[in-house]
Structures are given as C-alpha cells and as structure tokens.
Amino acid sequence: MLNIEKISKNFQGVKAVDNCSIKIEKGKITALIGPNGSGKTTIINLISGVIKPDYGKIIFENNNLSGLSIEKIANLGISRLFQQSRLFDNLSIKDNLLIAVNNNSSLIDNILGLNKIAKEIDAKIKTVYDMMEIKESWDKLVSELSYGQKRLVEIAQTILLPHKLLLLDEPVAGVTSLLRKRIAKILLELKQKGETILFIEHDMSFTLDIADDIIVMDAGKIIARGKPENVIKDKKVLEAYLG
C-alpha cells in the first residue's frame, strides 16, 4: 500500500532521516517507535507532505507523493493525526468534525443553504462521535474541552476524513489509562474493518497490545523491524532505549 524507498531528510546538516525504506501493508497496524529525536515524526511529515524529502521517494498506491501538496496527499486517502493538538479552537466539536467530511457544494449552494447531503454528513459525524464515546455535547467549543476529550475529537476528525491509510502521531500521549484502553479498542475495531494504520508511540504496552508489526528507529535510521515479540528482544533496540 505504502512504499517508502531510500528516503533521506537533512535539517541544517543533521540527518533526521537517513536512507530509510519502509513498507506498510494493507489491513495491518504498524508501529513506528524509537527514542526522542530518532526521526519518527519526520517520517510522518514526509509521508503527509508537510516537508519534502531530500532523496528517495514515497509511493502510495502507485502515486509518487514526493512532489504533491499536503491537501492532494490528504485527498489521495492519507489522514493524519498531529502530535500536538491542531483542532480549530474557535469552532464547536461538530464543526471540527464537519470540516473533515468531504463537501463539494458550490458557493451558491452555501449561500442558499442547499446541502443535498447534509443529513448524510450529520449521520456520518454522529456515528464516529458515538463510536469515540465523546462525553461533551457536540455544540461545545473545542477550546473548552479537557486534553483527553480533545484527543478523542482529533482522532474522530482523522477517522472522518475519507482515507485508506491512517497516520497517528502519538495518539495516546498524555491521556488517562482509561482513555488509552478506549483508543486501543477503537483502533483494533478499525483494523477489523480492514483499515491500515501507521502510528508513532512511546507507550510500549499500548504498542504491544495493538501493533502487528513494529519498526524501530534511532538517529534517523531503521535499526529493527518485525513482529512485536521479536523486536522487543532485539539487542540494537535494547541498546537504543537503555544505552
């Protein structure tokens, strides 16, 4: 589904990503782990088009993503959750979710309030809102939400954007253990529906609970990859984490 081929990215002489190749298979949950500064978020930024690679290419379903804009990559079906909250603070939960749903109505339709699929869109948003078990009323401003509730809204937004691949940058960082369990359950349910997920996480128990494959990075390079039970025993991985 996604093929990253010999990709490199330098920031003022520092090799953030150094000649990495990654293959993401359809219908699987892949975890990208590694110590801080190992290049994980840079990989996600490269895939989603936030930054462009210096070398190498990224192929997603026969499309070379290297020259494409962020929005074109999103419209090809790559939906991304940011590490830091990037919700639209002055909008309600519902409006934040509404923006993620595709809507091709014209300016005139918008002026006249004609939205032929408004009910369909509302139903779609309601389904994901209920699935995420968001406690707050969906008319509430997101700036008034707790960190955990904000994270749920952001994940709901990422799921609502029509997609084939989900990129999640630390989906459970800073949330309570209860929420962590709920998010793990949701991601496993999505996998059962055939979804493909690539996520970054520092929480090892969460990672081991849901990942089919793990890729480990250190200092911009991939140092190990494989099934979770094998990767956690890998010498290089233990060295990277424990020194």
Next chain:
Amino acid sequence: MIDAYFIHLLILICIYVILAISLQLSLGFTGLLNLAHVAFFAIGAYATALLALSGYPFWLCILFAGVLAALFGYVLSIPTNKLKGDYLALATLGFSFVIYAIVLNWISLTNGPMGLPGIPRPTFLGINFSNNNNFFMLSIFVTVIIYFVIYSITKSPLGKVMEAIRDDELAARSLGKNTKKIKSISMATSAFFAGIAGSLFAYYITFIDPTSFSFSNLIPILSIVIIGGLASLPGTVFATIIIILLPEPLRFIGFPSSVIGPARQLIYAMLLLIILYYKPKGFYGKVNLE
C-alpha cells in the same frame, strides 16, 4: 431638518455596515489581514460613477461595481496567497495605495483630484431614489440582503472551512482543503460586497473624488470590525452604529471643521485603545486578536 440629518446618518450606517461585514468575511472569518478593502470600495464607487454618468441603468451599475471589485479581489489573492499576518497586511495596503494613486492620477478616466460630479441618483422599478427617504429604503434593503448572504456563508460548510483556515491553515490543508482556493473565494466575495457599498456611496453622495478612498478611510472600517469583535456580524452592526454616531455631537459644539476631522480620528483611536485593553475580543467577538 433633523429628520433629514438622521436619514443621512442612517444611510451612512447602511453603507458602513456593508463595508464592515464584508471585511469580517475576509478578516474575521478567514483570518486574512486585508487592508485592501478601501480600494475595493473605491473600485465599486468609480465603476458606478463612470457607468451611471454614461447613462447605464442602476442594476447594471451596482452589479458591475461588485463584479469588478470581486475580480480585483480575486487577482490580488493570487500573488498574496502565501502571505500571512503583517506581510499580507503590507501587500494589501500597497494595493490600496496603488488604487488611490490610479484614481488620483488617471485624469482622463477619473478626472483626478477634481473628482466625478453629477452622478445621477438611481431609478429602479419605477421608483425614483433622488429623495433621501427612498434612498434610505434602498440602502436598508441592500444591507439586509447582504447581511443574510454573508450570514448564510458563515454558517455554511464553506464558512466553517474559512474559520478553520483562520485557526490553523496547516491543519485545514491536512484535512484535504484547498486553502488557496478558499482564501481567494473569501477575498473575492468580500471585495464584491465592498464594491456594492462603493456603488451605493457614489449614488448617494453624487460626487466622488480620491479623498473618500485614502488609507485614513480604512481606519473607521477596521475600528468597527475590531470593536464589534472578529467573526461577529451582530457585533459589527452594533459597532457601526457607535462609530458613525459617536463623533456626531462634535458638530453641535461649534468647533471649526479643521478641529472636527482630527478630533474624530482621536475618538476612534481612544475607543480602539480602550476596547483593546478592556475587551480584547471586541464587544461580541469570539476570536482573539493576534
């Protein structure tokens, strides 16, 4: 006499409401620090004046004023699309100065500093608007329609995407939104209504010259938007009434006109400072000024 004076103020309020709520669309809702609004106002006024003086009907003049201003708004949005904040403010301010220089110096078209006198008051559907009472009815009708069009846009999915761009453009792009296109639509729509306000202004005053479209004329419009509160349409209407009426008592104190002008600017500046200090979101705003 007093009636005529109040009707005059009400017509001015209508024109400024159109100007301010259309600026809200680009500045308050989309977050574009657009200082070209006074230029779109000028384009609308001059387009109307030139067409009306050539005998074209009211509906064509007002529509053409809007479309021409929208076209300029769209064209301006293309090179400025990547600019944000202060840089966008500078680029759009530059555009205002260019338009001002054109109306001042293209004498064969605009008559330069002498202006264009004798713009005929409109006649539409058999009604003659040379009477100020009738003109007020026309102004309020146009204002109400424009208010509801802008209100509908801001409540629609397109309006929500505009607000998303204001809050976080990168996040909006990551959700597949073509933010360049939406910013251009916002700028052009905002300019369209500023052009219509210019058209009403030219028809009402019946004489236009470049002094009505200098940068200082942008200050009251910006003040209204900030005092009313970013992204608040009712707040904008409320602030327009205050801004238009507040300097009026100066006329009755008996100050010479050379004092009234600067005193008016002083009042706007004081009001802005007080509002920014005590109510940084404006009266009804929901968005912080950054």
